[in-house]
Each structure stands twice: as structure tokens, then as C-alpha cells.
Amino acid sequence: MRGFYLIGNYPDKDSFIGALRLIEKYGFDFVEIGIPFSDPVADGPFLAKRAQLAIERGVTLEGIIKTLGTLKLSLRVYLMTYANIILSRNVFNLNRTLKDIGIEGVIVADLPNRMHWFLRKMGLDVPIVHFATPESRFWELDELKRVERGFIYFISIRGITGSSMNLDEETKEKLNYLKGKTKVPVVLGFGVKKLDDAKVALALADGYVVGTEAVRRLEEGLDSFEGLLKELVDIENKNY
Amino acid sequence: MKGFYGEFGGQFVPETLIPALDELEEAFERFKKDLVALRELDELLRTYAGRPTPITYCRNFSEKYGVKLYLKREDLLHTGAHKINNTLGQAYLTKYMGKKRVIAETGAGQHGVATATVSALMGLECTIYMGLVDAQRQRMNVERMKLLGAEVVVVEEGSQTLKDAINSALRDWVTNVKTTHYLIGSVVGPYPFPEIVAYFQSVIGFEARKQCLEIGFLPDVVVACVGGGSNAIGIFRGFLEDDVVLVGVEAGGFGDRLGEHASTLSFGKLGVLHGNYSYLLYDDNGQVVDVHSISAGLDYPGVGPEHAYLKEAGRVIYTRVYDDEVLFAVRELARLEGIIPALESAHAISYVIRESENLRGKRVLVNLSGRGDKDLSIILGRLS
Ligand SMILES: Cc1ncc(COP(=O)(O)O)c(C=O)c1O
Numbered sequence: 173m174r175g176f177y178l179i180g181n182y183p184d185k186d187s188f189i190g191a192l193r194l195i196e197k198y199g200f201d202f203v204e205i206g207i208p209f210s211d212p213v214a215d216g217p218f219l220a221k222r223a224q225l226a227i228e229r230g231v232t233l234e235g236i237i238k239t240l241g242t243l244k245l246s247l248r249v250y251l252m253t254y255a256n257i258i259l260s261r262n263v264f265n266l267n268r269t270l271k272d273i274g275i276e277g278v279i280v281a282d283l284p285n286r287m288h289w290f291l292r293k294m295g296l297d298v299p300i301v302h303f304a305t306p307e308s309r310f311w312e313l314d315e316l317k318r319v320e321r322g323f324i325y326f327i328s329i330r331g332i333t334g335s336s337m338n339l340d341e342e343t344k345e346k347l348n349y350l351k352g353k354t355k356v357p358v359v360l361g362f363g364v365k366k367l368d369d370a371k372v373a374l375a376l377a378d379g380y381v382v383g384t385e386a387v388r389r390l391e392e393g394l395d396s397f398e399g400l401l402k403e404l405v406d407i408e409n410k411n412y
Numbered sequence: 413m414k415g416f417y418g419e420f421g422g423q424f425v426p427e428t429l430i431p432a433l434d435e436l437e438e439a440f441e442r443f444k445k446d447l448v449a450l451r452e453l454d455e456l457l458r459t460y461a462g463r464p465t466p467i468t469y470c471r472n473f474s475e476k477y478g479v480k481l482y483l484k485r486e487d488l489l490h491t492g493a494h495k496i497n498n499t500l501g502q503a504y505l506t507k508y509m510g511k512k513r514v515i516a517e518t519g520a521g522q523h524g525v526a527t528a529t530v531s532a533l534m535g536l537e538c539t540i541y542m543g544l545v546d547a548q549r550q551r552m553n554v555e556r557m558k559l560l561g562a563e564v565v566v567v568e569e570g571s572q573t574l575k576d577a578i579n580s581a582l583r584d585w586v587t588n589v590k591t592t593h594y595l596i597g598s599v600v601g602p603y604p605f606p607e608i609v610a611y612f613q614s615v616i617g618f619e620a621r622k623q624c625l626e627i628g629f630l631p632d633v634v635v636a637c638v639g640g641g642s643n644a645i646g647i648f649r650g651f652l653e654d655d656v657v658l659v660g661v662e663a664g665g666f667g668d669r670l671g672e673h674a675s676t677l678s679f680g681k682l683g684v685l686h687g688n689y690s691y692l693l694y695d696d697n698g699q700v701v702d703v704h705s706i707s708a709g710l711d712y713p714g715v716g717p718e719h720a721y722l723k724e725a726g727r728v729i730y731t732r733v734y735d736d737e738v739l740f741a742v743r744e745l746a747r748l749e750g751i752i753p754a755l756e757s758a759h760a761i762s763y764v765i766r767e768s769e770n771l772r773g774k775r776v777l778v779n780l781s782g783r784g785d786k787d788l789s790i791i792l793g794r795l796s
Binding site: 211 | 686
């Protein structure tokens with residue numbers, strides 16, 4: 173389970189689509205498509221600034237859905253956003269649309285596991301991704317064995333996106349414990365930027381997601397972005 | 413449901429914060445049953461903060477407007493506003509949990525000053541987040557916080573006001589959750605914060621009720637301004653079971669269009685910001701909008717979930733007054749009673765002036781949540 177986080181239709185629609193095609197071409201597994209929110213409290217300065225830019229450029233949930241609807245992707249596509257972006261829509265209709273375009277699930281940064289029922293009650297029945305963190309208690313990790321689909325998003329650090337990966341012993345122990353419990357892959361996110369991080373993630377977990385670094389490289393251009401994909405894929409030596 | 417007021421509230425935060433919220437809830441429950449701790453806090457409120465605050469009958473105002481106006485004088489508390497009731501309580505909880513650092517957001521600077529103050533008193537490390545716009549318009553409070561030994565971080569993101577200060581504080585908290593308590597300043601944020609802040613502020617209402625009864629009446633109407641809603645919840649909680657009309661007054665700014673006001677309960681839709689589901693001002697795309705108020709403490713697009721509940725339940729009437737009316741109210745109270753209110757609190761006074769015909773002969777109790785020293789430059793600038 174190796175994937176990337178991109179902000180939908182950002183830096184512009186064509187680069188966004190180009191990036192998706194490259195991720196597909198190099199054989200990665202999934203993408204998380206960020207729907208920007210005005211108050212992204214889980215994001216560091218880099219992605220928070222980009223969310224603001226994207227909003228100023230007119231990026232919306234509906235626009236992103238439209239783009240995705242026109243593409244036939246072999247990638248698994250998750251939407252990543254904040255609760256208000258979903259709640260501000262007619263959730264029943266949104267749910268139907270997400271199913272129609274084949275969205276695999278949603279990742280809601282300010283919706284902890286114990287609050288999933290809230291969006292469910294409002295009519296969202298696409299999978300909602302569960303989180304684990306360095307702060308998770310063992311009984312909470314135990315509960316995650318009930319997750320049947322998708323993956324578990326292990327937030328590698330206490331902190332926000334854009335920080336550096338730094339797994340302490342306690343966190344490694346929790347990661348290992350969780351892997352022994354769950355039926356679904358455990359994917360490491362937050363702070364995975366370079367090859368070394370990816371290697372650690374593949375050794376300790378079942379995959380990773382590159383966020384801040386992916387958005388940064390795509391801003392530099394599709395060439396730079398492709399460079400990132402190559403760096404990651406070559407050493408893993410799996411698909412090429 | 414636990415964590416909710418009717419359908420409002422909840423814990424809409426990154427997963428990383430959930431254990432800290434549980435820890436806080438446990439500490440709070442323990443604290444409420446700890447008679448020794450309760451007595452110590454009571455002592456601090458009395459000998460340090462200056463409780464009980466008096467109730468002042470405003471003779472001149474009442475003669476002019478035909479309304480019997482009583483003020484609950486939270487402006488007389490140490491640091492100049494009701495905020496210290498909550499900061500003393502939460503600083504105590506911080507110690508209780510064995511944490512050594514607190515962070516807080518501030519709009520008007522009153523909560524920041526109150527947090528810096530109790531941090532100095534209790535030997536806690538303290539960082540305050542404040543939007544750039546607010547740091548400029550409430551400069552005196554920035555200097556006070558620094559003098560008290562707090563680090564002040566000026567936030568230049570977004571609208572550079574209270575909302576953005578809370579975003580930054582939440583990011584700090586996610587990063588430093590092991591060592592740090594987020595000392596939230598109003599009845600907002602994820603559960604248990606709305607309940608904790610309401611609990612510590614409810615001293616205003618219970619005290620006021622007792623004092624009124626000692627004078628020999630219960631008010632017909634109780635009025636308070638609403639930013640996040642802590643001074644309002646604080647006084648309302650004393651009168652919820654009584655046959656008393658409760659009125660919350662939000663910032664009407666300079667107009668009724670989105671962006672011109674901070675009247676969340678008049679114009680907001682249901683949504684999630686900063687950890688709770690409540691009324692919220694956002695656009696068609698779900699983005700929270702910039703709001704406006706002459707008073708930094710009310711300049712916030714959200715409102716505490718208990719207020720959303722009290723509105724839906726029909727127990728509290730929520731309304732708004734405009735910036736100009738607020739300035740007029742400041743001058744009236746200053747000239748008639750010799751009391752300069754904070755711009756926030758002047759919203760409540762302004763409501764009484766506007767509704768004086770309908771309130772004729774009634775006993776009206778206003779929560780005078782703070783004093784106006786911090787607002788002098790804004791007031792003078794606008795009145796000249
Ligand atoms: C004097 C005063 N009153 C009221 C408020 C608004 O907050 P709340 O609605 O939580 O009472 C503030 C906030 O800064 C304040 O300083």
C-alpha cells in the first residue's frame with residue numbers, strides 16, 4: 173500500500189491529472205485527494221498555505237469530483253478532508269456521488285474513530301478510514317481489529333503534516349502491536365518524505381503515504397514529481 | 413449522549429488528541445469531587461481574583477431609560493474580565509494532571525492576560541497565540557502578557573484573528589500534547605472543554621442569583637454578550653431553572669451580509685469548527701468565512717455548542733447589536749454611571765438601550781464581563 177497525497181485540482185487541473193497518471197504508471201497503489209478547508213488544524217504551514225491558495229483559485233469539492241468523474245483510474249482513490257466540508261453538503265447525495273465515481277473511502281482529519289457514527293448518521297456509508305497514533309492506547313489498538321476494509325492510517329508523529337518522521341521506541345511497539353491485531357494493511361503517514369522514510373515505513377508497516385513532499389514536488393512541475401516517484405520506486409525495486 | 417448538548421458538541425479533533433481529552437475529562441471528574449481542591453480554588457477566587465463581585469444598581473441609567481439596570485461586576489475582577497474564573501480553574505486542573513506548560517488563544521487579550529497571570533502564579537510555562545489584527549488593536553494586553561512572563565506568538569494566517577489563534581494553538585497541542593495543557597478560553601472546542609469552562613464560569617450565575625435574592629428579587633431578564641459564549645453561559649447557568657428571560661447578544665458588526673458581522677446564531681448554519689458541531693458562519697463551499705466585530709473578543713465565526721442547544725430549545729433568545737450602537741452604549745454607561753465597559757460587554761448594555769421601551773419597568777441584570785481600559789484607543793478613535 174504505497175500512495176501519495178495531492179490537493180485536488182492543484183496547482184492546476186492539468187498538473188493534477190498528470191500527477192495521477194504518473195502515480196498510476198509507476199505502479200503505486202493509491203492516492204489521497206485533499207479537498208481544501210479554510211481551517212486545517214492537522215496541517216503544518218506548508219499544506220495550510222496551499223489549502224488557502226487552492227481555495228483562492230476556486231478549488232471545490234464539486235470541481236474535484238467532476239475531474240475525477242472524467243478519469244478512469246486503476247488507482248484506489250480516497251478523499252481526504254475535514255468534517256465541515258462533508259457536513260456542509262447534502263450528505264446523502266454526496267454519498268451517492270462518491271459511490272458513483274468509485275471512491276474507495278474518505279479520510280477525515282478532524283473525525284477521530286469514536287466520532288465516525290456522526291457522519292454515518294447523516295448518511296455517509298462509504299468507508300471512513302480509521303486512525304492510529306503514537307498516543308493510541310493499547311485497548312484502542314485492540315478495537316481496530318474490527319476494521320474489515322481499506323487500511324489503517326497510522327499517524328507517525330505527534331504533530332502536524334510536514335514534520336519529520338521520527339518514530340520513538342514506544343511508537344514502534346504500538347505499530348508492531350497493531351500489525352499483529354488487524355486484518356487490513358497499516359499505512360504510515362505524516363512525515364514520510366524521502367526514500368529512507370519509505371524504507372522504514374515498509375519495514376515496520378505495510379505501506380506509506382507521501383504528502384507534503386508530493387505537493388511540493390508537483391508545484392515544481394511534473395518532471396520534479398516524476399523524479400520523486402522514480403526515487404521511491406527504484407529502490408523498492410518492486411515494479412521496475 | 414455524552415459530550416453533546418442535544419445534537420450539538422462532540423469531539424471533532426485529530427485522533428492524536430483523543431487520549432488527552434479523556435485524561436482531561438477524568439481529571440475534571442476527580443477534581444469536582446475533591447473537597448480539598450475545591451476549597452483551595454475557592455480561596456484563590458476570593459483572595460486573588462476578587463470574588464464575590466458586587467452587583468451594582470445603575471440609578472442614573474435606570475432613570476434615563478426607564479429600565480431597572482443591575483450589573484454583575486465581573487469587570488472588577490483581577491485582570492479585568494470574567495476570564496480569570498476559568499483560567500484559575502483550568503490552571504489548577506493542569507497541575508492536577510501533572511503538566512507543566514499551558515497554551516492558550518486570545519482575541520481581546522483578556523484570556524491571554526488571565527492565562528499568563530495564573531501561569532506566573534502557579535509556576536507554569538505559558539505560550540499565548542494571538543492573531544496579528546488583534547495584537548495590533550489590543551496592544552496593551554500583548555505588553556501585559558509579556559510582562560507576566562508569557563511567550564506571545566503572533567499568528568499571521570487567515571483572518572489573523574481569534575479563529576486563527578485557535579488553529580495555531582490546536583497545532584501546538586497536537587505536537588506537545590504529552591507536556592502541555594490547552595487552556596481554552598471559552599465554551600468552545602471539543603468536549604470536555606465546553607463543560608469545563610461552563611463549570612468554572614457558572615460561579616457568576618450562582619453568585620448573582622444569590623445576591624439578587626438577598627436584595628429581594630429575581631431579575632426579569634438576564635443579558636450577556638456572546639463571543640464563544642463563556643460569560644453568557646456563566647451567568648445563564650444560575651437562572652436556567654427560573655422564570656427569567658435570558659438574552660444572548662452577538663456582534664452585529666456593520667451589516668447583515670456575510671463577512672460584515674459575527675452573528676453566528678442569527679445567520680450561521682450547522683457545521684464543525686475547532687472540535688464541535690454547532691452553528692457556524694461558512695460559505696457555500698463549506699469554507700469558514702472572515703467575520704467582523706469592533707470587539708476582538710466577539711470576532712469569531714463559531715459559537716459554543718451549549719448555546720446552539722439553548723437556542724434550539726427556545727430557552728435563550730439570541731440577537732445582535734451593531735458596532736455603532738455599541739460605541740454609544742460605552743459612552744452612555746461611562747457618562748451616566750462612571751463605568752467604562754469592555755467593548756464586548758457593551759454589546760449587552762447596547763441591547764438594553766435599544767429595547768428600553770419593551771423593558772420598561774423591568775429588572776434587567778447584565779453581565780458586565782470586562783472593563784474597557786484595553787479598548788480606549790479603539791473607542792477614542794471611533795468616537796472622535
Ligand atoms: C470582557 C470580555 N467579554 C466577553 C468576551 C467574549 O468571550 P465569551 O463569549 O466567551 O464570554 C471576551 C473575550 O475576549 C472578553 O474579553
